[in-house]
Amino acid sequence: MSYMQISQKFYDAFKHCSFSHKSPHIARKLHAQLILSGLDTSLFLLNNLLNMYSKCGLIHDAFQVFQETYHRNIFTWNTMINALVNSGRMNEAENLFDEMPVRVKDSVSWTTMISGYTQNGFHARSIETFSLMLRESNNRGGNYDPFSFTSVMKACGSLGDSQLALQLHDLVVKLGFGMETCIQNSLVGMYVKCGNIDLVETVFFDIERPSFIPNFMTYGSVLSACASISDLKWGAHLHARIFRMEHSLDLVLGNGLIDMYAKCGCLGLAKLVFLGIL
Template sequence: MIYCKQSTDLICTLKNQCKSVKHIYQVHAQIITRGLLSLHPSSASRLLTAIIHTFNSLLPPAPHRPPHPISYHYLHSVFNLISSPSTFCWNTIIRSHTLLSLPENALFFFIQMRRRCVSPDAHTFPFVLKACAQSNELSVARTIQCQSLKHGFMRDVFVCNNLVRVYCNCGRIGDAYKVFDESVERDVVSYNVILDGFVKGREIERARQVFDEMPVSVRDATTWGTMLAGYAQTKHYDQCLSLYDQMLVLSVPHDNVSIVSVLSACGRMGELEKGKQVHDHIRRSGIQIDSFLCTALVDFYAKCGSIETAQGIFEASADKNLFTWNAMLVGLAMHGYGELLLNYFSKMVKNRVKPDGVTFLGVLVGCSHAGLINEARRLFGEMGSVYGVPKELKHYGCMADLLARAGLIKEAMEMIESMPMSGDVFVWGSLLGGCRLHGNVEVAEKVAARIMEISPEDGGVYSTMADIYANAKRWDDLTKIRRLRDSRKVKKNAGCSLIQLDGVTHEFIAGDDLHPQSDEIYLVLNAIGQHQYQMQL
């Protein structure tokens, strides 16, 4: 009885007081030196459970949980001390490897469990299916589904939820929905998993159908956040804002995922007032502005033209990551603050934030708009050698645009032709725009021929060449290019304008007949300059 009490006390110490891996080793050593494992074989099972509980408390929360090689080997050694592991012991070792992001090991132990003819229970299959979801093991998941059905566990909500998650992760959304549809019992996790699968598969209409069928009382913040993110990612911005209004009516608690999605939609649609209301809600609710929410606010205000407000939010935030810096740099680039952008880039480097391709895209665009040619050349040359960022086609496109705008047509042409990859319509189109700006007809004809080879249906190249010929007074060539466009039945994409007036966004397409209300809006905008509005061409 004394040894049993000692074993129990030490294991309780392991579970409740150990604060590091070293402490775990010390308690384990005491159990071994006192011979408690040999006297009480069941202590090995309890020890394994306590060790896994302690390791789990020491590791960072998912999804930032890294593999832990020390715990991997250590758990194996403890598990091997158990002469006849029970189902509970097998479940424990399988679950531990899913927690440590070692799904292959979890599946290995499940296979060993079945080879030893140990019967699984209702807890076994959810743990194994989590491992399948982590490793995208579709074939194994199908086998687990068959075994779950054989053992009568397909009615278990946890088994069904994890099976749906596996199929969603593997891109088998049809199979996932079939399991969901046939499940006897559903909880909020059931709905959230299938919603997330539809959203990631960009099947937003099917996601909305499931959302509408879901009882209102079951929906939680994750449910609403998933739908809002889905609408924002699929560019259904108006529906995103409409759903957000429903949240307000129903007094649904907001989380940061929901707010970030709504701010993204407001920024894309130019809904400045709506975004301000969301920002006010953040202040009133006392929601902590983390790096992701700060990034969303900076991006929103920059897109809506309030670059000073974006800058103030950025400066006030103590939690900045790479995305936050990129949002600030891209916002400054959009507004043509080239010198200020370079200052922020220098601060970013001094703060030891490693730039990426988006960072340099914003920097090069800002230099292009501000005409900072030498600075752009230097940073473009230092991308790989100094910062370790590979040059992509979009970076070459920015440089081509910058050089062409500055009239350095020959240098831009040489750079494009020396690229390690083939130029696309955007790269060549940047050079063509420079040729139009500076009246270089000879190079423009060569560039236009390249663009027509890459994208014959692009109507912009014909319009640009028509402008170039017209400016050069080459009327015969102008007639030829228009006839060529008509013979190929190429149509130019219509331009779109957005105007916001009194909180309502109005969209106009080039060639539309203006309705009386639209005429009235234009008259008001011309007569009264105090209304806030945004136009995107």
Template sequence: MGVRLDDHTFPFVLKACADNLSVQKGREIHGVVFKLGFDSDVFVGNTLLLFYGNCGTLKDVKRVFDEMPERDAVSWNSIIGVFSVRGFYAEAIHLFCEMNLRSGFRPNMTGLDSQVTVGNALVDVYGKCGYVEDSRRVFDEISERNGVSWNAIITSLAYLERNHDALEMFRLMIDGGVKPNSVTLSSTLPVLIGEKNIVSWNAMVANLAQNRLESAAVDLVRQMQADGEIPNSVTFTNVLPACARIGFLRPGKEIHARAIRIGSSVDLFVSNALTDMYAKCGCLNLARKVFTISLRDEVSYNILIIGYSQTTDCSESLSLFLEMGRIKGMKLDVVSYMGVISACANLAALKQGKEVHGLAVRKHLHTQLFIANSLLDFYIKCGRIDLAGKVFHQIPRRDTASWNSMILGYGMLGELTIAIDLFEAMKEDGVEYDSVSSLIQLFMFENRIQRFILRKSA
């Protein structure tokens, strides 16, 4: 296409590979970097360090670093940061000392948001090492504290069982107008005085589950039972989504059995949570059994409609969708339509998908963004880019997913010129890129690279 590659091209595309953990693509780009002689550029080298660091291939990080003919402060900061984040603390400290003693560079603030970031880290490290006075001194010296600063000092004090001081800092945080978040609460709750009860247990289970500490939430439910506390429906509705998120089937079954023993399985919220847990663990047969014997609402149906749409038994989504529509009082909502349209897309069931589309039009839901985007995906997978285009032009306010679908649709058909034109129109429309957009850019870049190499070898 006549576009010349330079040292600014590779950092851009390597960042896209890093953001999407596209290791193989990144290695291919690295090969092109080496072939075209850009491996000696420090800017490109730093981007390669970050790419391999993001992908977790530390041997490649060290190899790139060792082979760099020129390094700057960013190079040293990058490799120290990568080893530290990945838990190789001794190596990170060794590299820090080598930088300080032999490289000619001195520690600086490159790569850190601001001075407050360093202060927060010092508060945390002094607290974990037991130096509470030093932790508090650093905290007091931070001129512009943020939520992380307060969480660091509260966590440090709680860790050292300075419960009164931790609660006092929590009070000062509130008085200072800083809003506590889930991390604050998880640090503060354990230091509260008084006997644990079902409310406090449930609060901690919910806090752990909502903060992506799924294993800890499950362990806490076991611990509360070992301590003689009987879980209730609130406990189950808090912990079951945690099991669903990480595919904890066996603990989920244990919780199901416990819910049956105490009679909570008849609760609509618990049965929906159980259905969702089994569906997300890939056990649609067990999810359907819970669904069949339980009370049902729109959520119950939507869980299975979505669940079946992601399996080879997609036709069940369509059956449940139609059944839901026939039941008096049941309302087909956005989730229902998204699930059944996805099922039709996976089945390439053009006729049924068109019928669902027609129903959405009659209900005036066809221009709703999520439904419209699902229709785009459906028509593209069915090979009807013409119908996808009609849906696309009817969307009043398109988002990134809308544009990505059309660009990828034309790209898969080999219509690269139209795809590129759409990409440019997306930029002109002011739509922000996401990871898929970056992959599209990578796809276009790859095509340009291939054409460039072909021209060079011709």
């Protein structure tokens, strides 16, 4: 077989192991076969080997491959940082991110760190990293990813920082992200968690932006936020809107309503939703 054919076979095997088997034994066996083939110098295959180890939860093995990869590219760095973030090793991820050459960092690198801090409960650190990203991006001509904004909005909502919420809203509009569905959903969820119900209604019903049509993700995001702060008034208001606007409840929305009513102390209403009466 040619070099390209063998590379393709390894790539397919790594991918299959990553998403189907997720077996440490198979992953290590494939690594050994790669070494025996003499193709363990291929950056393309090493990057996919690193990705396979991370998907299998073998972070130590992944890091060994990373350390032994001398000509790293952006995929190598981002895959390793993402593996550390997903395993909750934020200190190690932060150290690696700081070692990363500035010229190599891209929007994926920044978003991975920002979302990682948010997911692991380091909300203030998420906002600090977001601010640093803005400064670095401005110096390099701007390189923004809408998903970094959705992550920092979650952090802002968790902290209940209304002033920052307004600043983030202004910024996404200025950068032209205001019509992105993921941004609109995040704005609504952030304002609910910050207790800015009037602003939630502004985002939800702004007649100057008729293209904003709330979807199931929007409703789910707001219901989750209402449940987290036990806001029965806005939760019930949203339920009424869903009843008017949607033909039926899907499983996610139904569960969201039950969870919201239960956390607001209205077990009777939660039961009625469960029974399909309300």
